Amino acid sequence: MNPSTLPNNKQIIIERQNFQRLLDVLKNQGYQLRGPTVREGAIVYDEINLVKDLPEGWTDVQDKASYRLQKRDDKALFGYVVGPHSWKKFLHPPVLKLWEAKRCEDGFEIKEKVAFTPQYAFIGVRSCELHAIAIQDKVFIEGPYVDTTYKNRREKIFVVAINCGEAGETCFCTSMNTGPQVSFGFDLALTEVIQPDRHYFVVMIGSAKGHDVIKEIPHTKASNQEISIAQSKVEQAREEMGRTMDTSDIKNLLYRNHDHTQWDKVAERCLSCGNCTMVCPTCFCTTVEDVTDLTGEETTRVRKWDSCFTMDFSYLHGGSVRTSVKSRYRQWMTHKLATWIDQFDTSGCVGCGRCISWCPVGIDITEEVAIIQEDKAKEKNDENA
Amino acid sequence: MSIQISDPMLPELYKVTKIQENTHDTFTLEMVPKNKTKIFSFLPGQFNMIYLFGVGEVPISISGDPSSTDFLVHTIRAVGTVTDAMSKIKEGQTVGIRGPFGSHWPIEKAMGKDVLLIAGGIGLAPLRPVVYYILAHRSKYRKVVLLYGTRSPDDIIYEEEYQNWQENFDITVETTVDNTDSEWQGHVGIVSALISKKDFSPTNMVAIICGPEIMMHFSVQELVRREVTWNDIYISMERNMKCAIGFCGHCQYGAKFICKDGPVFCYSSIQETLKRREI
Ligand SMILES: Cc1cc2nc3c(=O)[nH]c(=O)nc-3n(C[C@H](O)[C@H](O)[C@H](O)COP(=O)(O)OP(=O)(O)OC[C@H]3O[C@@H](n4cnc5c(N)ncnc54)[C@H](O)[C@@H]3O)c2cc1C
Ligand code: SF4
Ligand code: SF4
Ligand code: FES
Numbered sequence: 001m002n003p004s005t006l007p008n009n010k011q012i013i014i015e016r017q018n019f020q021r022l023l024d025v026l027k028n029q030g031y032q033l034r035g036p037t038v039r040e041g042a043i044v045y046d047e048i049n050l051v052k053d054l055p056e057g058w059t060d061v062q063d064k065a066s067y068r069l070q071k072r073d074d075k076a077l078f079g080y081v082v083g084p085h086s087w088k089k090f091l092h093p094p095v096l097k098l099w100e101a102k103r104c105e106d107g108f109e110i111k112e113k114v115a116f117t118p119q120y121a122f123i124g125v126r127s128c129e130l131h132a133i134a135i136q137d138k139v140f141i142e143g144p145y146v147d148t149t150y151k152n153r154r155e156k157i158f159v160v161a162i163n164c165g166e167a168g169e170t171c172f173c174t175s176m177n178t179g180p181q182v183s184f185g186f187d188l189a190l191t192e193v194i195q196p197d198r199h200y201f202v203v204m205i206g207s208a209k210g211h212d213v214i215k216e217i218p219h220t221k222a223s224n225q226e227i228s229i230a231q232s233k234v235e236q237a238r239e240e241m242g243r244t245m246d247t248s249d250i251k252n253l254l255y256r257n258h259d260h261t262q263w264d265k266v267a268e269r270c271l272s273c274g275n276c277t278m279v280c281p282t283c284f285c286t287t288v289e290d291v292t293d294l295t296g297e298e299t300t301r302v303r304k305w306d307s308c309f310t311m312d313f314s315y316l317h318g319g320s321v322r323t324s325v326k327s328r329y330r331q332w333m334t335h336k337l338a339t340w341i342d343q344f345d346t347s348g349c350v351g352c353g354r355c356i357s358w359c360p361v362g363i364d365i366t367e368e369v370a371i372i373q374e375d376k377a378k379e380k381n382d383e384n385a
Numbered sequence: 386m387s388i389q390i391s392d393p394m395l396p397e398l399y400k401v402t403k404i405q406e407n408t409h410d411t412f413t414l415e416m417v418p419k420n421k422t423k424i425f426s427f428l429p430g431q432f433n434m435i436y437l438f439g440v441g442e443v444p445i446s447i448s449g450d451p452s453s454t455d456f457l458v459h460t461i462r463a464v465g466t467v468t469d470a471m472s473k474i475k476e477g478q479t480v481g482i483r484g485p486f487g488s489h490w491p492i493e494k495a496m497g498k499d500v501l502l503i504a505g506g507i508g509l510a511p512l513r514p515v516v517y518y519i520l521a522h523r524s525k526y527r528k529v530v531l532l533y534g535t536r537s538p539d540d541i542i543y544e545e546e547y548q549n550w551q552e553n554f555d556i557t558v559e560t561t562v563d564n565t566d567s568e569w570q571g572h573v574g575i576v577s578a579l580i581s582k583k584d585f586s587p588t589n590m591v592a593i594i595c596g597p598e599i600m601m602h603f604s605v606q607e608l609v610r611r612e613v614t615w616n617d618i619y620i621s622m623e624r625n626m627k628c629a630i631g632f633c634g635h636c637q638y639g640a641k642f643i644c645k646d647g648p649v650f651c652y653s654s655i656q657e658t659l660k661r662r663e664i
Contacts, residue, residue: 147632258661287633313625343642
């Protein structure tokens with residue numbers, strides 16, 4: 001549902017001093033809380049319990065191949081954009097035991113798999129990240145087969161979303177139509193407002209579950225003024241967007257440019273490290289391995305995140321299909337921005353900018369697109385001449 | 386919560402009941418499910434993921450008769466880690482099976498038409514279910530021709546069987562090899578070279594091709610030269626596969642997932658991608 005169409009009386013105010021109460025109520029309802037916290041110089045998503053676990057007073061400063069934390073002038077709890085983690089690590093775990101088997105007389109037998117589904121409350125989910133979850137829903141739930149681990153976890157989450165009041169240097173969600181305003185998929189959507197004498201959250205309730213939580217937290221009805229202040233914060237983020245990407249015709253642009261010279265140029269820099277795929281909130285690829293115990297009597301089938309940047313990824317007897325770095329970068333970017341649209345009827349990129357900050361050599365997906373687009377402009381001019 | 390039978394990543398256990406050595410590196414396994422009396426039904430061209438305890442899991446086409454649900458048949462060529470280990474399987478041993486997956490050969494569309502089957506090497510295995518299907522419904526098809534190429538006479542599989550198809554079911558079979566010994570009576574050279582000599586109606590036929598990509602490429606070229614349209618040509622593609630259900634991403638081929646959109650494709654639907662390298 002579009003938030004602007006929700007009646008204003010659905011919006012309430014929670015004061016900063018009552019924020020701990022929100023965490024407590026969710027915990028009491030049986031949720032394991034996952035949210036932003038500072039660890040080894042980055043804001044990551046992990047277990048949280050207390051407000052003091054949140055990155056209070058910190059912001060992240062990002063650019064190509066660069067991410068660092070910096071103290072803010074205020075005590076904002078959500079005054080950063082996105083770090084190296086995304087929520088996918090909870091819904092689509094980096095390592096997952098599929099099943100276990102034991103050797104027996106005529107081969108092996110499969111031991112019962114005890115499927116334990118954690119019930120998470122995600123604290124501080126940004127609009128681009130909700131879009132990323134919706135994209136993974138298409139991969140894991142809405143196709144011919146269902147990934148039960150993903151689905152079970154997904155169905156149980158409680159989402160406390162956060163509207164962005166500031167955008168990062170590497171953000172381009174406005175180009176991808178994925179933010180900065182949260183528009184669906186939340187139980188509660190917060191906008192953090194800090195004034196000289198007051199720190200509060202304007203909260204939109206997105207579900208009955210959200211409503212039940214709010215009932216237990218001291219709150220007041222949001223005034224029109226408070227709502228419009230919150231709105232202006234999001235507008236500010238919209239205007240601050242660090243990057244842009246022209247997505248008109250992007251699918252055909254990439255299909256047409258399979259042999260563009262820019263792929264050779266990017267391949268000269270790309271280390272094929274796969275960082276971009278690991279930090280990307282929509283990348284879903286995995287591999288499966290047998291992990292056998294020392295006696296060889298028991299084995300566990302384990303699924304792990306994989307990256308299309310490895311040679312093994314496309315291995316067929318006799319060699320890999322994508323042997324050049326060029327072909328692997330092209331595969332990744334073309335998948336994100338073009339083939340994904342044919343496969344899942346949505347872009348595979350939400351414009352979060354993680355791949356730009358965490359690429360060790362500073363390869364920037366928005367720049368790569370722009371370079372190929374520039375040539376298109378040239379082509380046109382040539383035609384006109 | 387107990388075992389989730391519906392989990393598509395969980396194999397069913399099968400017992401190997403019969404092993405046949407086809408060539409020095411190729412063997413055929415017959416197996417039956419351990420907990421059921423019937424196997425699943427499948428369509429010609431579909432494949433299974435076969436799992437070997439502690440070793441791994443690989444995609445293998447079903448090469449048995451689609452009208453029989455008594456046992457499952459796979460013909461496998463040992464080329465590496467998993468398939469080598471499979472070549473050492475003993476009767477009575479257990480394997481894991483997930484499937485059947487993927488698209489199938491155009492057996493309905495081919496009715497009332499000439500059918501040209503072109504196989505290269507182990508590519509004959511995924512075509513055998515088509516032949517079985519045609520044998521069971523022989524009158525529904527017009528001319529049926531199988532062109533089969535292997536590296537050498539020693540690599541030929543199903544020889545007795547196709548002699549039977551030829552003698553008793555009015556199916557023309559022609560074989561060719563790359564390298565030969567003096568005793569070889571068949572053709573020498575690439576299988577696509579046989580296409581030009583065959584008599585079929587280019588406008589009322591379906592071509593079904595399975596083999597190495599380069600062999601499929603030359604075959605298509607030859608068919609197109611004979612004015613067969615892309616819409617009547619079908620090929621089966623191979624890519625690395627870790628899941629077979631659209632989750633692992635490994636089998637992507639342009640916008641297609643070979644595991645769920647393929648492995649059998651109408652040539653017209655992927656010819657753009659086939660032109661490109663390192664996709
Ligand atoms: C849809 C489909 C149907 C197939 N049908 C048959 C068949 O009927 N008979 C047969 O003998 N072979 C078939 N193959 C090929 C077979 O899957 C490979 O020969 C097998 O995966 C090789 O595994 P390996 O571990 O022995 O080889 P290695 O060279 O050790 O390969 C290592 C890993 O790479 C992957 N891999 C390697 N080659 C292939 C390949 N060609 N296709 C997919 N993954 C590969 C596998 O994950 C494999 O475990 C089929 C492949 C596909 C995709
Ligand atoms: S491709 Fe880059 S910007 Fe786009 S969603 Fe993935 S990490 Fe974010
Ligand atoms: S684009 Fe950057 S992050 Fe991605 S594989 Fe290449 S070097 Fe690594
Ligand atoms: S084999 Fe995993 S997506 Fe196709």
